[in-house]
Amino acid sequence: MSLRQVRRRCEQLARSIDVPDPFDIEGLLGDLGMRRGRPIVLLPFALPAGAPSGLCVAAGSADYLVVTASATGPQRDHIVLHELAHLLLGHRLQALDPDADVQLFRHLDPAVIRTMLGRTTYSTIEEQEAEILASLLGQRAHPWAAPAPDRTSDPVVEQLGRSLEHG
Incomplete structure (x- = not known):
């Protein structure tokens, strides 16, 4: 599959998702x-050093x-x-036993977490898809929008603010 x-x-999937305004991840x-x-x-x-910064886990009754x-x-x-993009795109997830409970995470050794929840099954294409979809949703959510510049502030600060604005 090409990057295009x-x-x-x-983009097609992102258009089908209603992003709350104001943005609220929950x-x-x-x-x-x-x-x-x-x-x-x-x-x-509290993921251990060297672990991924995020993970998607499918359990019997919910996705985490x-x-x-x-x-x-x-x-x-x-x-x-x-x-979330991995989940919505239907990428292969590490599945937990249907009877598993969210409390399970509190009792696992960090080495087990890395093995059980590691992102080793995702291909490069899946990572590209997840990153692109996350970025598209993030742009629509505007969580990174810079605050309106204070017109009484330093001119250099105003210039930096204008240069960072999108669109």
Whole structure:
């Protein structure tokens, strides 16, 4: 699949998703979970050094988006959108036993987490798709929009603000 085909697929899917305004990641996950008939649960977790910053895990009754607890703000949102993209694009997920409970994560050794939830099954195309879809949704969510410049601020700050604005 060419990068152009990947982008087109992601753009088509992104158009079908209602991004809340103002942006709310929990609201987006709730809406998509209802639409899919299966809850999508966000799980901040202290992932060990060297582990991925986010993971998508399918359990019997819900899908879990695990995000490193150290990520905040726009970085956290992008990690969640990337993992959500894997889910929405139908990429192969590491499946837990249907009887598994979310509490399971609190009792696992970090080495087991890396093995069980690692992103080793995703191809390069799947990673490209997830990153493109996450970026498209993020652009629509505007979580990275710069605040309106204060007209009484330093002219250099105003110039930097204008240069960073999109569109």
